Amino acid sequence: MTGVLNCDPNIEQPDDFYESLIRLHDGLTDEQSRDVNARLILILANHVGDRRVLDEAFRLAREGVE
Amino acid sequence: MLKTYKYPEFHYSRSEDQDAAPPAHHPVLIVGGGMVGLTMALELRLKGVPAIVLEQGETVSDGSRSICQAKRTLEIWDRQGAAAPMIEKGITWNIGRVRHQGNELYSFDLLPEQGHKIPAFVNLQQYWVEEYLIQRLSALGGEIRWRNKVMGVEPHGDGVTIEVDTPDGPYRLSCDYLIAADGARSQMRREMDLAFTGQVFNDKFLITDIEMKADFPSERWFWFDPEFNPGQSALLHRQADNVWRLDFQIGADADNEEEMKHENVIPRVKAMLGEETPFELEWISVYTFQCRRLEKFRHGSVFFIGDAAHQVSPFGARGGNGGVQDADNLGWKLDLVMRGLAPESLLGTYDEERIFAADENILNSTRSTDFLTPKTPVSRAFRDAVLSLAQDCPFARSLVNSGRLSVPATLSHSSLNTPDEEAFEGQMTPGAPAADAPLRHDGREGWLLDHLGGGFKGVFFGPRGAIPHHLDVGGVRIDILCVGDGGIEDVQGWIARRYDGRPGSFYLLRPDQHVAGRWRRFDEEKVKSALSRAVGKAS
Numbered sequence: 001m002t003g004v005l006n007c008d009p010n011i012e013q014p015d016d017f018y019e020s021l022i023r024l025h026d027g028l029t030d031e032q033s034r035d036v037n038a039r040l041i042l043i044l045a046n047h048v049g050d051r052r053v054l055d056e057a058f059r060l061a062r063e064g065v066e
Numbered sequence: 067m068l069k070t071y072k073y074p075e076f077h078y079s080r081s082e083d084q085d086a087a088p089p090a091h092h093p094v095l096i097v098g099g100g101m102v103g104l105t106m107a108l109e110l111r112l113k114g115v116p117a118i119v120l121e122q123g124e125t126v127s128d129g130s131r132s133i134c135q136a137k138r139t140l141e142i143w144d145r146q147g148a149a150a151p152m153i154e155k156g157i158t159w160n161i162g163r164v165r166h167q168g169n170e171l172y173s174f175d176l177l178p179e180q181g182h183k184i185p186a187f188v189n190l191q192q193y194w195v196e197e198y199l200i201q202r203l204s205a206l207g208g209e210i211r212w213r214n215k216v217m218g219v220e221p222h223g224d225g226v227t228i229e230v231d232t233p234d235g236p237y238r239l240s241c242d243y244l245i246a247a248d249g250a251r252s253q254m255r256r257e258m259d260l261a262f263t264g265q266v267f268n269d270k271f272l273i274t275d276i277e278m279k280a281d282f283p284s285e286r287w288f289w290f291d292p293e294f295n296p297g298q299s300a301l302l303h304r305q306a307d308n309v310w311r312l313d314f315q316i317g318a319d320a321d322n323e324e325e326m327k328h329e330n331v332i333p334r335v336k337a338m339l340g341e342e343t344p345f346e347l348e349w350i351s352v353y354t355f356q357c358r359r360l361e362k363f364r365h366g367s368v369f370f371i372g373d374a375a376h377q378v379s380p381f382g383a384r385g386g387n388g389g390v391q392d393a394d395n396l397g398w399k400l401d402l403v404m405r406g407l408a409p410e411s412l413l414g415t416y417d418e419e420r421i422f423a424a425d426e427n428i429l430n431s432t433r434s435t436d437f438l439t440p441k442t443p444v445s446r447a448f449r450d451a452v453l454s455l456a457q458d459c460p461f462a463r464s465l466v467n468s469g470r471l472s473v474p475a476t477l478s479h480s481s482l483n484t485p486d487e488e489a490f491e492g493q494m495t496p497g498a499p500a501a502d503a504p505l506r507h508d509g510r511e512g513w514l515l516d517h518l519g520g521g522f523k524g525v526f527f528g529p530r531g532a533i534p535h536h537l538d539v540g541g542v543r544i545d546i547l548c549v550g551d552g553g554i555e556d557v558q559g560w561i562a563r564r565y566d567g568r569p570g571s572f573y574l575l576r577p578d579q580h581v582a583g584r585w586r587r588f589d590e591e592k593v594k595s596a597l598s599r600a601v602g603k604a605s
Contacts, residue, residue: 007459014464015433018448022436025444033444064454 005056068348070277070307071193073125076200078213078233089227089238092118093404096245097216097228097254100127101192102372102389103247104199108146109397111208112520115404117245119208120230122215126200129349130191130275132386133305137177138474138499139390140184141579145519148202149184155198156190157304162286164456164468168293171456172463173285176471181560182502183513187471189284189305191275192386219244219257221366243400244368247393252374258365264358265432267379268318269439271353272325275309276335278345282310288468290453294337299438299468302338309348312338315438322352355379357432359424364417369396376424378431381438381469388427391474392420398577402601407541412602415482423475430470437467474499477580481604484574484583484596491566500579503560505549514561517547517554519579522597525549526588527567533588539597544574576600 011017024040025033045054083090094110096103099121110117135143135152143149163173176186200210217236218229226244229236246254255262287302294300298315305311314334316325324330331350339345359376363369372389396416402408440446455462477483477497484496494501503514517523522544526533530552537544549556549567556562565573565584572588574596575581583596 007461009461009464011461011464014461015430015467015470018437018452018465018467019433021448022445025442028444030443033442037444060455060459064451 003056004050004052005060007060069346070309070348071191073193074197074200076124076210076212078124078211080232080234081211083239084232084234084237086237089240091225091240092116093241094118094243094245094400095120095226095228095239095241096247098246098248098252098372098374099123099196099200099210099212100247100249100372101132101195101199101386102393103245104196104203105142105146105390106245106247106371106393106397107208107210108148108199108203108206109393110400111203111206112146113397113401115397115401117208119203119210120214120216121210121212124212126196127192129351130193130305130309130311132192132195132380132383133189133303133311134383134387134472135188135190135195136383136387136472137182137184137186138472139387140188141502141515142390142394143199144184145515145579146202148199151198151201152190152195153184153188155194155306156188157284157306158185158188159284159286159304160186161283162288162468162471164288164290164466165292166290166453166456169457171290171453171466181504181558183504183515184502187286187383189303189311191305191309194306216248216253216257219254219368221258221368224367226367242367242404245396246368246370246374247372247389248374250373250377252370254368255360255370255374258368260360260365262358262360262377264356264377264428267355267357267435267439269354269435270316270318270320270322270325271355272314272316272320272331272334272350273353274312274314274331274335274350275305275348276312276345277307277309277348278339278343279308280310280339280343280345290466290468292338294334300338301468310345314338316352320352325352326350353380355435357428357435359421359428362417363392363420363424364413369413369416371396371420375420376428378427379435380431381434382427382431383469383472384427384431387472388424391423392416394578395420395423399602401577402542405541408601409603415480415602419475419477419480419482422477422479426475427472434467434469482576482582482600482602484592484599486584488586490571490584492564494565494573494581494584496581496583498581500575500581501564503556503564504558505561506555506557507553511557514554515579518575519577521545521577522582522600523547523575524593525561525565525567525573525575526553527562527565527571528569528588529553533572534590537590537594537597539594540603542597542601544593544597574600 094117301313371392524546582600
């Protein structure tokens with residue numbers, strides 16, 4: 001896990017954050033949830049901006065599901 | 067019947083109150099002799115407040131139930147003189163391990179620092195806990211009336227009258243204050259028609275205690291999606307007498323009767339522990355969970371404590387532990403009000419402080435339950451993503467929630483606190499429960515918490531004799547300890563570190579060992595004013 005991607009805890013009160021993330025989807029259909037997640041990724045990726053960070057995140061995310 | 071435990075039998079005996087024409091009057095009655103009611107009785111007994119426990123049963127807890135006794139709970143029982151045999155008998159543990167499928171995701175140490183008398187957790191079956199509390203209460207001359215079942219309750223202007231059923235028939239009692247400690251299915255709550263609202267969870271959990279002589283370490287092991295319980299969770303805890311608690315998530319659609327049959331439980335246990343491990347079943351139960359509370363815990367002269375007031379899921383061990391802290395909070399307040407040393411309004415702060423704490427416990431246990439039993443496909447996807455990242459990514463470990471284990475609430479916003487005027491480092495903010503630390507006093511090794519509590523205490527960082535040994539504020543006494551020459555020796559420096567104690571610093575601590583206020587210099591007027599505030603005379 002060497003590189004430019006920060007995998008250490010970086011969000012204060014992680015349980016609070018996680019609850020908000022789950023609540024974000026309250027009342028949505030599965031399809032709407034999928035759309036919200038896609039929009040969320042785009043918004044956050046733009047905020048990060050740094051392609052090296054994003055590429056590492058892409059790799060890490062995909063590694064875990066194959 | 068359990069193989070490893072013989073239930074003590076306590077006998078009903080007729081009280082002369084049962085022959086009284088107008089109902090006999092007692093200052094305080096406690097309904098329910100479980101771990102919380104007994105803690106309440108001990109606290110009042112030690113303060114000299116006469117109280118009687120009315121218990122409908124004639125023995126201790128049916129089953130091991132609340133097994134994880136947290137540090138703060140044990141500190142309270144230690145102050146009451148009841149903890150030593152529990153710690154001796156129970157299983158001390160600090161380490162937890164969280165596993166996902168075949169892998170360990172991470173482990174944690176709940177007490178990473180040295181310098182505490184009491185460990186993070188001691189696992190001990192609730193029946194043992196209650197037996198030791200009863201022994202201690204009896205040694206102090208406390209009274210428990212067995213097979214006294216409260217049937218009716220009539221609050222009136224200056225007290226409460228109740229009707230109690232016994233093997234000899236009903237009788238009536240009156241009291242100034244009634245404390246309802248009669249558990250999750252509280253009869254008192256029903257009698258007073260109080261709403262008990264919150265969230266109900268549908269997932270079922272099979273809990274079984276087994277007796278087994280195995281070399282597993284004394285640790286908390288938690289599994290997400292293990293091979294032996296696919297798609298569900300499981301938990302393993304060691305208790306006293308080679309008894310182990312196994313907890314299997316079995317889903318919302320499980321059939322309780324079927325699941326509890328020995329022929330169905332045994333294969334589950336074998337799948338978990340291996341075919342070769344010999345064990346005997348001791349106790350089996352199927353649970354669902356609720357997170358809910360009363361809107362108010364105080365109703366005039368009636369106080370609800372423990373599960374009668376609030377209920378949480380068991381992940382985090384916040385039920386019994388939260389209840390014991392209710393008793394700790396209410397005890398000193400009742401004492402001061404009943405002795406005329408504090409205004410009646412102090413009792414209202416029981417509601418303020420313990421509802422805050424209950425909400426914290428409910429929030430934590432609700433979040434844990436939501437993580438363990440995701441309700442929607444998207445929440446399950448996020449949960450599974452967290453688990454799949456947790457082995458490699460430290461950030462994901464911080465999101466894995468198998469129970470946020472009971473820690474006492476820091477009552478930061480309590481109206482009894484005096485806010486800081488100067489900066490302090492560390493955790494000992496106004497409202498925080500006092501941290502322990504090793505010390506030497508009169509040439510003997512000891513612990514800070516052994517010197518705190520019972521009454522109001524001051525802790526001064528400086529030589530003995532520099533400030534008064536005690537203060538009296540309207541009849542309430544503050545005994546002052548000095549950490550410095552001629553007083554307490556901070557042998558390893560933990561007191562100064564944990565309290566950010568510098569020369570001249572002064573802490574005021576409540577009888578329940580919570581911080582009421584602190585200053586960088588001792589100022590008698592400020593301390594007296596903080597004391598007045600801490601007993602409910604807001605200034």
